Amino acid sequence: MAEAFSVVGKPLTKPDAFGKVSGQVKFADDLSLPRMLYGRLLRSPYPHARVLHVDTSRARKLPGVLAVLTGDDLPVKFGILPVSQDEEALAREKVRYVGDPIAAVAATDEWIADEALDLIDVEFTELPHFMSIQEALAGQGEPIHGLSNVHKAVALEFGDTDAAIRAAEHVREDIVFFEGNTHLPMEQHAAVAQYAADGKLTLWTSSQTPHYVHRALGKVLDLPMSRIRVIATPNGGGFGGKSDIFAHELVAAKLAIATARPVKITLTREEVFYAHRGRHPVLMKVKTGFTRGGQITAMQFQSFLDGGGYGSYGVASTYYTGALQATTYAIPRYRFEGVRLFTNKPPCGPKRGHGTPQPRFALEIHFDKVAEELGLDPVELRRRNLPSPDSQTVNWLRITSCGLKDCINKVVEGSRFLERRTSMPPGRGLGFAVSSYLSGAGTAIYWNDMPHSEVQLKLDRNGGVLVLCGAIDIGQGSDHILAAIVAEVLGVALDDIQLTTADTDLTPIDLGSYSSRVTFMAGNAAKAAAETVRDRLFRVVARSLHCDADELTARDHRIYRSDRPAEGLTFAQAVQLAEAESGVVTGSGSYTPPKLAGPYKGSGVGPSPAYSYSAAVVEVDCDLKTGEVKVPEVWIAHDIGRAINPMLVIGQVEGSVYMALGEALMEEQTFRLGLHKFPSLLEYKSPTALEAPVMHTYLVETIDREGPFGAKEAGQGPLLPVIPAVANAIYNALHVRIDEIPITPEKVLKALNDREKRVGPKSVPAYTFPPLIKADVPQAWKGK
């Protein structure tokens, strides 16, 4: 019998692979236009200060300088979320972190532009600055925005958690801290803007979200969106760090308009640290009630987020720190309270796992401790609290497929976790953790009823297929997913597919490469578009073969009768027939996620058409003298739904494990006296090839009923269980608890010498959360 699929499920070479290995692919900074100028941004040297006066007269006189901008040239505020329009491209009245842009120049070369920045005179009045959650809440001095440093506070409850915890047979509370860190894409952000003689603006930018940049340009520049074209260039790594709207994008555009010449702005590595939008530092308190047998009866979760100087995605980030607890475990009663504070640091935002690695860390080390107290092994405790497939969580999130049980079995068996964990050699330990993640946010960033992803196809008469889609490949392989799905449906090969992506003039909308949404949503749109075109071809071929359309198969460049494969046409003949009949063969498809938000305020963050699941076992090798922790081996299983290309999925899983290990053991973005301690690659440490562990990756396929061919996400979920598994492994090795990320050698040594054998926060600040929004509990959870 023939295989079910000819492209889907195969480890094929992705369409952009040879462009990448040859160095031919053009990243934004590789672009160069005739008469192009170079733009640079003047950034604040103070963490919090009033801008009294910006004098650009000396800079304007420097030969080679063609334009100088200040905040007054770009006065319209913007922000990625409609509720947080709090940023200015160039600060007008106040700067809120070291690195906040104030002015910009365009010059004939970068050296002149840099020199011009030195000639801009800015008068500041310094204000007291807030560099931590505690300082922001204490509020000594002028708040960073408005009347208070509290950006967003939320309080939700699903059922009576106090009563359930009072009635619980076992209760534990933990306080945990996760320090911030940054994406560190190897490619610095870059943008090239061109303002043509006809008044059309084009921006090439290294962005994960060209559609949102398009909208922001229209708003800030006050231009109709039809006069703006945004082309996202392949991202040299994103990880969430290029999914916001950045000052340099707006400024490059404005400078191009001001000079009527192309302008390029490429951030320096130091500036990338200031652009940030990375992992929020989060302080958390988790309290869970259990039965003696280890079943959860209720959970109360509090999070305090250190947001940095602006809103960015922060409202969503805040909700995400409380959203996915109940998709990972069956929790009958749940309370979440979260507060995000403004601080005088670069704005935090979404980094791989957006708002969920921090609570995941808290939850999984909490459960490790609970298991020990209850006399259960940590795997058994999870097994007693698994969510069910086709269920609804207490906070109204709909679960379709769930392969968590299989994921657990794979890593536990593969690592022989249960047999080995009690007999590890000195300094060695094994840790275990699980997680879940979204396959795309169920709601768009701005309220609208339109599809989240759209694909158009145009077939040429030789059988080639052009795929047009707004999705941008950031290295995750979205180009391949689009091509593979279309090729599969139409029965052609990957080589027959041409891709034009992420160009707002040419491609229909895809909301962007964030929230692990592209395979699921653009994949579904591509499938729908291909099926539309295939149906048209089937109709003409059926007439030609005197059969019904549903008797036909498209495969191997042919459309033929399923029961009599010899009878058929080549794919190109079928296209020609259709074109002769009614003109150019095109088709489109769209994907709109089902409306899944629950009946309460704040229910828009968390719903996803499907959740992925992961489980990990990590082995550590700890040096008792130096406190250094090495990770020789990792076992990771991921419920992918279906792997459209298993090689690319494994690449996402391995990359997630790597990034998790960096966060767990070394990466941190910390500050001293208002200054970023290490905005350079000399000091910001990340794992090298030498730190790469042996990884055993297991893909679990649950064939999700709503995913394209059953696929779910792979790009973010597998990061989540690895960080807590490292901490749990260190406990297994050394009997110390490091309740704080990153787990540096200093912390390990400190814990070894600590009376309680623990390093971590001891309390959360006194803060009164808003009154709880008491939401109804779904029917299935009533009485439980």
Place this chain on the structure above:
Amino acid sequence: MSIADKVAVRLRVNGEDTAIMVPPYKTLLEVLREDLGLTGTKHGCELGECSMCGVLVDGKPFLSCLAMPLDLEGRDVMTIEGMARGRHPHPLQAAFAELGAAQCGYCTPAMLLTAKALLDREPRPSREAIKAALSGVLCRCTGYLKIFEAVELAVSRGADG
């Protein structure tokens, strides 16, 4: 900038001799990218820490962001654009493409050239030797495993093509 501020630089890049006038403070990285149009070599950290700017000079890995072109006259510079033989990719390039060792592709040029220098020196390296040789080139996407596997695949096929 007047022509008097520029210096004449003769470079041999990918086997081709070229002569250009550039400001003397421009790094090899900048000259390759901006004056010779060889944008396959990338900026990364401007400090010699990440190796995105890696090229080969006389066959050895070399950080172009820390080098001045005037110092390299008479030396052989190879960039990613010179790695394939005409239209035939180098076996390392083919292996990287086939195994998904290039995700975003930004570190890929330097990673490939560094791997080539290793294989030219040591045609059958161990996994540990591959790790050590590539440890200076940062990659944020892959977790490095697919890169190691691709180097090993190229070795198994005979990396000299």
